[in-house]
Amino acid sequence: MIKVFRLGYVHFQTQNMERMLEYYTDVLGLTVTQQDSQTAYVSTSIDHHNIILEQSSESGVVGFGLQLVPEMSVAEAASELERMGLNGNVKTDPMPGVSELVEFKDIDGYTVQLFGEMELAAEGFKKTGVAPNKVGHLSLRVQDAKKSVEFYKQFGFTNTDWIEDFFGFMTCNRDHHVLNFATSDRKEMHHMALELRDYSHLIQSMDTLGRNGIRILWGPSRHGAGHNIATYHRDPDGNMIELFTDADIYVPELDMFEPRPWHENYPQKPRVWETEECMTRWGTAFEQSLV
CATH class of the missing domain: 3.10.180.10 (2,3-Dihydroxybiphenyl 1,2-Dioxygenase, domain 1)
Structure with a gap:
């Protein structure tokens, strides 16, 4: 494999x-x-x-x-x-x-x-702009999320959560998800996510977006699957970009997530979420729908 x-x-x-x-x-x-x-x-x-x-x-x-x-x-x-x-x-x-x-x-x-390998060419984090930790995950629209999940298991990915039967989350390390797949009638990116350091970094980043005239589409709020605090906007080409922090950490040896005070279950294990309960654990209402 x-x-x-x-x-x-x-x-x-x-x-x-x-x-x-x-x-x-x-x-x-x-x-x-x-x-x-x-x-x-x-x-x-x-x-x-x-x-x-x-x-x-x-x-x-x-x-x-x-x-x-x-x-x-x-x-x-x-x-x-x-x-x-x-x-x-x-x-x-x-x-x-x-x-x-x-x-x-x-x-x-x-x-x-x-x-296999990539050269190290940049000098580290910038002192200006959002300056995220990393590209955290990529979400793609696919013909059949169930088939995509099974396909990527061949590359060492593990299925961590589902939103009903149309949105599958997968990881190849300890992040809650590295790739996820949404069943759709079109082929395109759903979103790309950039990991931030903490909630204060998220607020600073939203101020940065505001100063640059970039409108927030959704958030911030805490999701169900992954429990990340997330907010979304669009880049100049219209690609949806997520800024997030505080995502679940997966322990593959135990098939569970490291316990957090806001979890619904102890232990918190991979599960199937209803759409509405997964979108926001804070009960916040947003005009923009994500799925």
């Missing part, structure tokens, strides 16, 4: 590189580590990149990169993909910061790249 341990980067195409770069650098406080006429590589802290922006005639998510566990090589991952009946394309020096990867399309046509 292929085993990954983190979401390395998310790849977007954009019709307006200038506006997107201004958002990711000036508003979010990320660092451009490398750029040419078509592509910009952006980092949250020390990785060469965690966001790829590619100039295009269309906007939206292209795919994402997952980092393999150190004991698995790209060649071994390629062999496993072949055994699984997937067409993996091994690439050497495919992008700055990554010397080798294997690329394939998942069951919904998203481009997935499995890589």
Whole structure:
């Protein structure tokens, strides 16, 4: 089985590189580590990149990169993909910061790249803008969330929670979720989430958005699945971006989450949530619907 341990980067195409770069650098406080006429590589802290922006005639998510566990090589991952009946394309020096990867399309046509190592090129966190800890998770609209959940189990992911039967959460480490999948009639990103340090950082970040004229769509409030305190807005291309903190920590050896005072159950284990009880545990009403 292929085993990954983190979401390395998310790849977007954009019709307006200038506006997107201004958002990711000036508003979010990320660092451009490398750029040419078509592509910009952006980092949250020390990785060469965690966001790829590619100039295009269309906007939206292209795919994402997952980092393999150190004991698995790209060649071994390629062999496993072949055994699984997937067409993996091994690439050497495919992008700055990554010397080798294997690329394939998942069951919904998203481009997935499995890589072993990434150069450390950025100097750390900026002192301006939001300056999040990391890209926390990626949420995708898919034809059938149940099928996507089963598909990604082949890469070492564990299903942690469900919203009814249409929204599945998955992790490959101790975060509550790294990927999640929403059954939909269209293929596109649902949202990308950036992890913040604490609630005061979340409030400071919302002030930053306000100063830049960026409207809050939803939140802040505490979700059910994951129990993260979250708020949502849109980037210049209309992609939905979540800023969150205080998410559940999964203990795979016990198939439970580290106890927190706001949990509904002790122990808190993976479960199926009703939509309304999952959206906000504070009972806050918002005009914008997320699902």
